[in-house]
Amino acid sequence: AKTYNICLLPGDGIGPEIIAEGCKVLDAVGAKYDTAFSCTEALLGGCAIDATGTALPDETLRAAEASDAVLLAAVGGPKWDTTDPAKPRPEQGLLGIRKALGLYTNLRPVQIFAALADASTLKPEIVDGVDMMIVRELTGGLYFGRRERFYDEEGCGMDGAAGQRAYDTLEYREYEVERIARQAFEAARKRRNKVTSVDKANVLETSRMWREIVHRVHDEEYADVELEDLLVDNTAMQLINRPADFDVVVTENMFGDILSDEAAQITGSLGMLASASLGDGTALYEPSHGSAPDIAGQGIANPLAQILSVEMMLRYSFDMQDAADDVRRAVTAVLDEGWRTGDIKGPDTPADKVVGTVAMGDLVVECL
Amino acid sequence: AKTYNICLLPGDGIGPEIIAEGCKVLDAVGAKYDTAFSCTEALLGGCAIDATGTALPDETLRAAEASDAVLLAAVGGPKWDTTDPAKPRPEQGLLGIRKALGLYTNLRPVQIFAALADASTLKPEIVDGVDMMIVRELTGGLYFGRRERFYDEEGCGMDGAAGQRAYDTLEYREYEVERIARQAFEAARKRRNKVTSVDKANVLETSRMWREIVHRVHDEEYADVELEDLLVDNTAMQLINRPADFDVVVTENMFGDILSDEAAQITGSLGMLASASLGDGTALYEPSHGSAPDIAGQGIANPLAQILSVEMMLRYSFDMQDAADDVRRAVTAVLDEGWRTGDIKGPDTPADKVVGTVAMGDLVVECL
Numbered sequence: 001a002k003t004y005n006i007c008l009l010p011g012d013g014i015g016p017e018i019i020a021e022g023c024k025v026l027d028a029v030g031a032k033y034d035t036a037f038s039c040t041e042a043l044l045g046g047c048a049i050d051a052t053g054t055a056l057p058d059e060t061l062r063a064a065e066a067s068d069a070v071l072l073a074a075v076g077g078p079k080w081d082t083t084d085p086a087k088p089r090p091e092q093g094l095l096g097i098r099k100a101l102g103l104y105t106n107l108r109p110v111q112i113f114a115a116l117a118d119a120s121t122l123k124p125e126i127v128d129g130v131d132m133m134i135v136r137e138l139t140g141g142l143y144f145g146r147r148e149r150f151y152d153e154e155g156c157g158m159d160g161a162a163g164q165r166a167y168d169t170l171e172y173r174e175y176e177v178e179r180i181a182r183q184a185f186e187a188a189r190k191r192r193n194k195v196t197s198v199d200k201a202n203v204l205e206t207s208r209m210w211r212e213i214v215h216r217v218h219d220e221e222y223a224d225v226e227l228e229d230l231l232v233d234n235t236a237m238q239l240i241n242r243p244a245d246f247d248v249v250v251t252e253n254m255f256g257d258i259l260s261d262e263a264a265q266i267t268g269s270l271g272m273l274a275s276a277s278l279g280d281g282t283a284l285y286e287p288s289h290g291s292a293p294d295i296a297g298q299g300i301a302n303p304l305a306q307i308l309s310v311e312m313m314l315r316y317s318f319d320m321q322d323a324a325d326d327v328r329r330a331v332t333a334v335l336d337e338g339w340r341t342g343d344i345k346g347p348d349t350p351a352d353k354v355v356g357t358v359a360m361g362d363l364v365v366e367c368l
Numbered sequence: 369a370k371t372y373n374i375c376l377l378p379g380d381g382i383g384p385e386i387i388a389e390g391c392k393v394l395d396a397v398g399a400k401y402d403t404a405f406s407c408t409e410a411l412l413g414g415c416a417i418d419a420t421g422t423a424l425p426d427e428t429l430r431a432a433e434a435s436d437a438v439l440l441a442a443v444g445g446p447k448w449d450t451t452d453p454a455k456p457r458p459e460q461g462l463l464g465i466r467k468a469l470g471l472y473t474n475l476r477p478v479q480i481f482a483a484l485a486d487a488s489t490l491k492p493e494i495v496d497g498v499d500m501m502i503v504r505e506l507t508g509g510l511y512f513g514r515r516e517r518f519y520d521e522e523g524c525g526m527d528g529a530a531g532q533r534a535y536d537t538l539e540y541r542e543y544e545v546e547r548i549a550r551q552a553f554e555a556a557r558k559r560r561n562k563v564t565s566v567d568k569a570n571v572l573e574t575s576r577m578w579r580e581i582v583h584r585v586h587d588e589e590y591a592d593v594e595l596e597d598l599l600v601d602n603t604a605m606q607l608i609n610r611p612a613d614f615d616v617v618v619t620e621n622m623f624g625d626i627l628s629d630e631a632a633q634i635t636g637s638l639g640m641l642a643s644a645s646l647g648d649g650t651a652l653y654e655p656s657h658g659s660a661p662d663i664a665g666q667g668i669a670n671p672l673a674q675i676l677s678v679e680m681m682l683r684y685s686f687d688m689q690d691a692a693d694d695v696r697r698a699v700t701a702v703l704d705e706g707w708r709t710g711d712i713k714g715p716d717t718p719a720d721k722v723v724g725t726v727a728m729g730d731l732v733v734e735c736l
């Protein structure tokens with residue numbers, strides 16, 4: 001039997017609860033497809049800060065690098081919130097591992113499960129058929145550019161007085177844009193063959209460069225794919241106005257952060273959306289939602305986005321397409337049977353169809 | 369009779385058509401309130417590039433500075449789109465005048481007109497009661513920071529080859545955050561007394577500074593106002609999830625650009641939304657929508673956002689609250705009577721209730 005080593009990063013909040021369900025699903029898939037998934041846990045985020053003083057301990061990074069794939073749950077929580085630049089923050093763990101593993105492509109599929117179409121705050125005829133893939137650049141831009149904060153004796157406070165100033169740098173190099181553009185065009189060829197490239201070329205120099213490079217890559221290598229440019233502010237509107245029109249949306253890191261969450265919310269069921277972060281080596285899979293500290297430890301968190309990140313892992317890291325299809329079918333079947341966690345239940349969901357984290361994981365495993 | 373000098377900037381696309389209706393309304397208000405509005409036109413944007421080679425001619429800036437208020441329609445169009453840093457772009461006119469007049473506060477009210485509630489792609493129960501004020505910082509951040517593009521002999525292309533790199537700088541000084549925070553708290557006191565401050569403090573240094581300063585101003589001067597922090601990605605979600613919960617939303621320039629357009633789209637009738645850009649001197653008023661080059665010259669553009677920017681001018685620059693209320697009442701009445709331009713007509717709008725730009729302006733003037 002083939003063996004894959006998986007590095008598990010439960011993180012904070014509901015993380016440990018939902019990742020356990022992801023592992024259950026991995027085990028079930030392994031049994032069916034004669035594959036062994038050997039899982040090792042490591043610390044990332046707030047729990048790592050508490051245990052070691054840093055959000056991304058060396059040990060964790062080494063474990064991740066040595067693995068065949070990383071399954072992350074979620075990091076962060078109010079406990080570690082701080083604006084003091086000197087203090088460690090859980091997000092440094094997430095950003096650090098993305099950078100260290102070179103995970104420059106973040107794929108965020110946004111789809112509507114038929115059984116949950118009602119969960120959207122948008123009208124049913126608007127969300128009908130929504131099926132897009134956000135391709136977010138993940139290791140460049142404002143997230144990783146130089147940043148600093150100063151105290152100046154004059155000119156920064158009111159009326160020329162003393163005060164602080166700070167900056168962050170949005171920087172891109174040609175190869176960073178080129179490789180993410182290729183990822184977007186490749187993804188489009190496997191889908192509806194259309195790419196929307198999002199920038200703010202009427203203001204930002206990085207956006208003007210972005211637009212030129214995306215078009216060059218398109219014209220030279222992917223002229224068969226339909227390509228349109230859309231300004232980021234207009235995109236924020238059109239996602240609400242005509243979400244079903246989008247196929248692949250490619251954009252830089254910060255715009256991608258904002259637009260992918262907006263697009264996720266259009267489905268009304270953020271608890272159902274997974275993401276893959278890919279580079280040239282080990283890849284990382286995580287839910288699109290956060291660590292939900294407010295419901296942590298109660299056994300009520302929705303594990304389905306975590307389970308769907310296992311689906312993505314099977315697809316992208318292990319090329320186990322049948323197994324991935326199985327997982328998706330199982331999740332769809334469980335929803336079609338009416339089972340819901342609290343976050344995705346509707347006004348008409350009968351009380352006995354509302355289940356907790358573990359029960360939901362069990363239902364998916366049964367369906368496999 | 370009192371006289372005010374208004375600098376008119378028709379700009380590009382539908383600009384000249386809609387600003388004419390704004391002027392009609394100004395004249396009607398002037399007659400009723402014994403006030404003379406003396407209007408002079410100047411060039412800004414694409415039309416200025418065509419006529420003078422620059423998007424913001426000195427003459428225009430001088431005319432704007434000398435006026436009591438500036439009424440802008442919209443600038444830009446595909447004719448002038450370019451990614452060549454050496455070529456002039458229409459947006460430079462808009463950004464240039466914002467900076468030159470020191471218009472650091474952009475107020476974008478987002479409301480639903482009862483008669484148009486159906487236009488939203490969101491469910492009626494979700495948009496019911498939406499009434500927020502986006503307070504966008506308008507003269508700082510990525511829009512005005514240092515930016516450059518380089519060509520490097522190595523390290524920027526694929527596989528270490530030659531290639532380009534570019535950067536933009538997101539920079540803020542303490543006084544810039546302080547004064548916009550004050551504007552937000554002041555606005556909240558006149559509304560429902562709640563401010564949501566939007567940042568990305570888990571990643572950006574400017575956001576961490578932003579958050580600290582907003583809280584200091586709050587604690588020292590506005591402790592009576594409710595204040596919450598929300599990350600920009602989460603805000604992009606919550607605007608769709610529970611838009612009616614927001615009162616005042618304050619944020620930096622680029623986040624404000626994206627979120628204010630998203631919020632505008634939630635109403636489904638972007639053609640109805642105006643904005644005010646305020647500083648310490650002459651203020652500027654403009655529709656939230658763009659220059660719509662695709663329908664320019666056809667006489668079908670919706671002039672109501674332009675007319676509502678006249679309302680804001682009366683309110684903020686001339687403290688003519690009764691006149692401003694009149695304008696709003698007139699617009700509401702025209703809508704309640706069922707009159708529509710093409711962009712806001714519904715599936716049930718009778719054909720004889722759909723009117724063009726001039727007719728819509730006339731209807732509002734009649735109602736005054």
Ligand SMILES: CC(C)[C@H](C(=O)O)[C@@H](O)C(=O)O
Binds near residue numbers: 091094095257570601
């Ligand atoms: C936690 C945070 C740093 C992260 C990001 O902004 O990238 C998250 O919002 C995400 O989208 O994965």
Ligand SMILES: CC(C)[C@H](C(=O)O)[C@@H](O)C(=O)O
Binds near residue numbers: 459463625
């Ligand atoms: C035209 C463009 C430069 C401008 C901006 O980004 O500020 C516009 O989108 C706006 O919001 O007024």
